[in-house]
Amino acid sequence: MKIFIVGLGLIGASYAQGLKKAGHEIYASNRTEAVVEQAIKEKIVEKDNDMSYLSKVDLIILGLYPKHNIEFLSKHKHLLKKGQIITDVSGTKAWMTKEIEALIPDGVSYTSHHPMAGKESSGYASKDYKIFKDANFIIVKGQKSGPKDEKILKNIASDLKFGKITITDAQTHDELIAFTSQLTHVIAVSLVHSDHLKETPQATGDSYRDLTRIAKINEVMWTELFLENKEALLKKINDFEKELDQLKKHIETNDKESIQEYLKSAKEKRKVFDET
Amino acid sequence: MKIFIVGLGLIGASYAQGLKKAGHEIYASNRTEAVVEQAIKEKIVEKDNDMSYLSKVDLIILGLYPKHNIEFLSKHKHLLKKGQIITDVSGTKAWMTKEIEALIPDGVSYTSHHPMAGKESSGYASKDYKIFKDANFIIVKGQKSGPKDEKILKNIASDLKFGKITITDAQTHDELIAFTSQLTHVIAVSLVHSDHLKETPQATGDSYRDLTRIAKINEVMWTELFLENKEALLKKINDFEKELDQLKKHIETNDKESIQEYLKSAKEKRKVFDET
Numbered sequence: 001m002k003i004f005i006v007g008l009g010l011i012g013a014s015y016a017q018g019l020k021k022a023g024h025e026i027y028a029s030n031r032t033e034a035v036v037e038q039a040i041k042e043k044i045v046e047k048d049n050d051m052s053y054l055s056k057v058d059l060i061i062l063g064l065y066p067k068h069n070i071e072f073l074s075k076h077k078h079l080l081k082k083g084q085i086i087t088d089v090s091g092t093k094a095w096m097t098k099e100i101e102a103l104i105p106d107g108v109s110y111t112s113h114h115p116m117a118g119k120e121s122s123g124y125a126s127k128d129y130k131i132f133k134d135a136n137f138i139i140v141k142g143q144k145s146g147p148k149d150e151k152i153l154k155n156i157a158s159d160l161k162f163g164k165i166t167i168t169d170a171q172t173h174d175e176l177i178a179f180t181s182q183l184t185h186v187i188a189v190s191l192v193h194s195d196h197l198k199e200t201p202q203a204t205g206d207s208y209r210d211l212t213r214i215a216k217i218n219e220v221m222w223t224e225l226f227l228e229n230k231e232a233l234l235k236k237i238n239d240f241e242k243e244l245d246q247l248k249k250h251i252e253t254n255d256k257e258s259i260q261e262y263l264k265s266a267k268e269k270r271k272v273f274d275e276t
Numbered sequence: 277m278k279i280f281i282v283g284l285g286l287i288g289a290s291y292a293q294g295l296k297k298a299g300h301e302i303y304a305s306n307r308t309e310a311v312v313e314q315a316i317k318e319k320i321v322e323k324d325n326d327m328s329y330l331s332k333v334d335l336i337i338l339g340l341y342p343k344h345n346i347e348f349l350s351k352h353k354h355l356l357k358k359g360q361i362i363t364d365v366s367g368t369k370a371w372m373t374k375e376i377e378a379l380i381p382d383g384v385s386y387t388s389h390h391p392m393a394g395k396e397s398s399g400y401a402s403k404d405y406k407i408f409k410d411a412n413f414i415i416v417k418g419q420k421s422g423p424k425d426e427k428i429l430k431n432i433a434s435d436l437k438f439g440k441i442t443i444t445d446a447q448t449h450d451e452l453i454a455f456t457s458q459l460t461h462v463i464a465v466s467l468v469h470s471d472h473l474k475e476t477p478q479a480t481g482d483s484y485r486d487l488t489r490i491a492k493i494n495e496v497m498w499t500e501l502f503l504e505n506k507e508a509l510l511k512k513i514n515d516f517e518k519e520l521d522q523l524k525k526h527i528e529t530n531d532k533e534s535i536q537e538y539l540k541s542a543k544e545k546r547k548v549f550d551e552t
Contacts, residue, residue, distance in 0.1 A: 116481035138479055166478040176479040179471065184483040187463060189542035190519040194512070195455065201549055202442040203414055203452040205392035207460040210486045215546040219539035226527055226535060236470070237524050241517065243466040248513050251502055259502060263495035266465035270491040273477055 012063025018129030109146025288339025385422025
């Protein structure tokens, strides 16, 4: 299949690399042109690559930040052709998918998706298609989803060796992401900031390292993600604080039985993740 | 060296296994006698093992829960001999070390330590001396610490392939542990309990799994650890909530610049851990 990837950052470049290996023809654009040149040199992107391929490919994958995806489409929508499918890899969906749906011409279909994979480092040089192996893949259907989109995206997921595929709508997606991805990053950075002891680096077990690894964050991208999904995220922070306060209260009141029950039920709930 | 290990749970049994491999003579006791029989069968514990060795060994390692360590010593202190060294592997220190110091006869020294390693599973069958490789090892000196204790404990750490060794006092230890170990477990279980969406297991990336892995907790042991270190832990929970609230406020007020600055400084602070 002919695929055009917009933006060769960590995810875009890793897609390009993995999809090229799977036998697809890859075209791409990137704000810094030198990155595309590098991808051509590495034989990930076809050597006759240029923006005109936006009209010739079967699938367009938007790999920029949400607002830049919208800017890109606004600028280049005249190049889109009937029968083409657009998708994107953004971390928040609801507001962006509405804007994209309003932008694209009739006959072009759009189905968003979210690859649940990443890395602490960013940019083309960090690309590694192996980060997708067995990761979750969420397909987000909307008003402009076409009849073939689900099958095409499932093939992409399979080519990149993703694991479980879930199909949902944009609002449920954003709530899920607020919980599993954004809240966890909020917790990690808050935990790092609440470290006030000089000996901490010498006295740390795996727990603290595991809980704070994702604090090595791309601050520009995550600030945008937090603000774009603000309502859902604030709700999840409040839910979490409610739970934390309940456990704190059990500890304050020496309520041994309630603490044990709280820990035990958390253990049982968490075990589900190792079984699914 | 002759070593007596009291309690063949996860840590005690892993110590026995690793120290035997390093060439020491291991004796042991355990509430359920069959576990000791099994360790003898596996040639980890010497076959003529019995409680009388408590008088004959150079080093006694207490591997029980804090209050059971104290009960054990109360019951068996008449067997202790001058020149012997006692240590323990407990997760909280200040209150227990004071009680142990008051219990032991003159001429017996006591220096506590804390192996910063563990596993989600517990008990003899889970033993694995490799969990100590490169882990942090904290030596906690007190009023009954003898002149040879530090060297002996450093040898034990080296035999078990521990990484960095830190020397501190019981109070600083407890504050460190409240932060790096207990607070992280409090966060993990609270996070699991704040999951209210049925799709979560299908839409989870590495972040949520990493932050909640330790929620698969031994609820009896951790309830005891939380309550024994209650004051320090409550302070750390409050510190963490203060940070969380600050970031939440930045998000609520759309304060993009402050969020970015908060994330950036967390990243820089966290990077120290990969360099130390």
